[in-house]
Structures are given as structure tokens and as C-alpha cells.
Amino acid sequence: MSGNQANLKLQPEPAAGTAPAILSVDDVVKRFETPDGPVVAVDHMSLDVRQGEFVSVIGPSGCGKSTLFNLIGGLLSPTEGRISIAGEEVRGPHPSIGMVFQEESTFPWRSVEENVAFSLEVQGVGKAERLERARHFIAMVGLRGFERRYPTELSGGMRQRVAMARTLAFEPKLLLMDEPFAALDEQTRLLLGDKVLQIQQELNQTVVLITHNITEAVQLSDRILIMTYRPGRTKRFVEIKLPRPRTSEIVGSDAFGHYVAEIWNDLREEASKGMHDQETMAERRRR
Numbered sequence: 249m250s251g252n253q254a255n256l257k258l259q260p261e262p263a264a265g266t267a268p269a270i271l272s273v274d275d276v277v278k279r280f281e282t283p284d285g286p287v288v289a290v291d292h293m294s295l296d297v298r299q300g301e302f303v304s305v306i307g308p309s310g311c312g313k314s315t316l317f318n319l320i321g322g323l324l325s326p327t328e329g330r331i332s333i334a335g336e337e338v339r340g341p342h343p344s345i346g347m348v349f350q351e352e353s354t355f356p357w358r359s360v361e362e363n364v365a366f367s368l369e370v371q372g373v374g375k376a377e378r379l380e381r382a383r384h385f386i387a388m389v390g391l392r393g394f395e396r397r398y399p400t401e402l403s404g405g406m407r408q409r410v411a412m413a414r415t416l417a418f419e420p421k422l423l424l425m426d427e428p429f430a431a432l433d434e435q436t437r438l439l440l441g442d443k444v445l446q447i448q449q450e451l452n453q454t455v456v457l458i459t460h461n462i463t464e465a466v467q468l469s470d471r472i473l474i475m476t477y478r479p480g481r482t483k484r485f486v487e488i489k490l491p492r493p494r495t496s497e498i499v500g501s502d503a504f505g506h507y508v509a510e511i512w513n514d515l516r517e518e519a520s521k522g523m524h525d526q527e528t529m530a531e532r533r534r535r
């Protein structure tokens with residue numbers, strides 16, 4: 249074991265005696281039937297996430313991250329296994345799970361406050377209350393003063409914060425995010441990470457983040473699940489023992505660098521398999 253590895257601790261399950269799991273992914277398999285035969289995208293994966301915990305799922309392109317996101321969010325059903333939130337089986341979109349997507353999902357015809365109030369409107373919350381709650385969450389994501397603006401008047405990072413505020417406004421037990429900052433530049437991404445850390449601490453929010461960005465995963469997480477490339481399995485869990493509360497300043501620390509290096513070692517192996525696979529497929533098509 250290298251010196252760096254000694255800094256990392258594998259933790260397949262949450263430690264005993266801590267908060268109970270709010271999300272439970274239990275031995276889940278997802279198989280797609282395709283014209284070329286079955287594709288196993290998620291292969292016997294298990295994950296327990298405690299109340300208030302921040303877990304990131306990282307893996308190379310095509311390893312099954314988005315499939316896992318869609319399974320947890322109830323947009324896909326597992327072929328085998330079970331997913332539950334607060335003890336209830338997830339059988340479709342669940343009110344306790346709030347999703348933030350990679351693609352921008354704000355409504356361009358609604359102002360910021362109308363966007364954020366939307367989920368409350370759907371729930372039948374009265375106008376005065378929903379606007380008050382919307383303004384609270386708009387302030388939380390750092391957009392006070394922009395309530396009456398429209399998405400086209402905002403930057404990409406601001407629009408993603410609107411999407412996050414809209415999801416947080418219905419107070420989900422689990423915030424489930426799929427690469428919400430993937431389209432943003434690195435500085436904006438790091439600074440938005442600070443916002444996410446603040447919000448998570450303020451709400452004691454349980455979060456599962458799907459990402460392929462190692463820096464983002466280390467900056468934000470309590471634990472990182474590293475996935476293998478095809479079929480998507482758990483390669484290992486890494487517990488991030490950086491102090492909280494955290495800010496993006498931590499990115500420059502030695503401890504941060506050690507985590508990034510170790511995770512890259514694991515990912516490099518998996519990403520290389522992916523690249524080799526893609527090159528072989530391209531070669532086959534050329535023939």
C-alpha cells in the first residue's frame with residue numbers, strides 16, 4: 249500500500265451507531281435489452297446513504313452513472329434488487345427525492361421566483377406562502393435580487409442555482425444531482441461547490457451527486473463511490489476525511505491532492521478500459 253493509500257479508508261457501509269440509512273440501494277441490477285443483445289449497465293450495486301451524508305458516485309463515461317441516477321430517482325425500474333427512500337420502496341418518481349439534472353431545466357417563460365415556486369404550485373401551496381418559500385430558497389442559493397429576472401437574463405451557473413432552489417423548495421429528503429455543473433467553467437464550478445456545501449450544512453441535506461469530476465467529488469463529499477467501467481459495479485468506497493465546514497480553499501491542501509491522486513489511480517484504470525473499448529468498437533465499424 250502506498251503512503252497515499254494509507255490516507256484513504258474503504259467504507260462499504262455507513263459506520264455502525266450513526267444515523268440510519270435514508271437511501272438504500274440493495275443489490276440492484278439494471279439490464280437493457282438491445283438489438284445487439286442485453287447490456288448490463290448496473291451490476292449488483294448496493295449503497296446506503298445516511299441522513300445528512302453527501303455521497304458522490306464517480307466513474308468513467310459509459311460506466312452506468314446516469315442509469316444509477318435514473319434508478320434512484322425512480323425514472324427506471326431495477327431488473328433485480330430494491331431501492332428505498334426512508335423505508336419506502338421507490339417505484340417511480342418519489343416526492344422525497346428531488347432531482348437536479350445536467351441539462352438546464354428552468355422554464356424560460358417564468359421568472360426566477362415563478363420557477364422556484366413551481367413545485368409548490370403543483371403541490372397546491374397558496375400563492376403568498378409559495379412566494380415566501382420561493383424567496384427563502386432563492387436567497388439560500390445566493391440569488392437574492394434576481395427574483396423577477398428571467399432565465400435568459402442569467403448565466404448558466406445562475407440558472408442551475410435556480411433549478412437547485414426549485415428542487416430544494418419542496419424539501420426533499422434526498423437531493424439527487426446528475427452532473428449539475430458539468431457545463432460550467434472550473435472556477436464557477438468550484439465557487440458553486442462552496443454554495444452547495446453551505447446549503448447542505450444549513451439544511452443537513454442528504455445528497456447523492458453523480459459526477460465524473462474528481463475535484464468536485466472530493467471538495468463536496470463525505471464518501472465517494474468509485475464505479476468500474478462496464479458492467480457498472482462498485483470498485484470501492486473512499487471516505488473523505490477533510491474537515492467540515494469546508495470551502496474551496498481546501499482544494500490547495502496536500503490532503504486534498506492526495507485524495508485526488510488516489511481516486512485518479514482507480515479511475516484511470518477504468519477510463520482506460522473504456523477508451524480501449526471505444527477504440528475497438530470504432531475499429532470494428534471501419535472494417
Ligand SMILES: Nc1ncnc2c1ncn2[C@@H]1O[C@H](COP(=O)(O)OP(=O)(O)OP(=O)(O)O)[C@@H](O)[C@H]1O
Pocket residue numbers: 280281282287288289307308309310311312313314315316460
Ligand atoms: N436505454 C438504454 N438502452 C440500452 N442501453 C443503455 C440505455 N441506457 C444506457 N445504456 C447503456 O448502459 C451503459 C451505461 O450507460 P450510462 O449512460 O448509465 O453511463 P454513464 O456512466 O452515465 O455515461 P456518461 O458519463 O457518458 O453519461 C452504456 O453501455 C449505455 O450504452
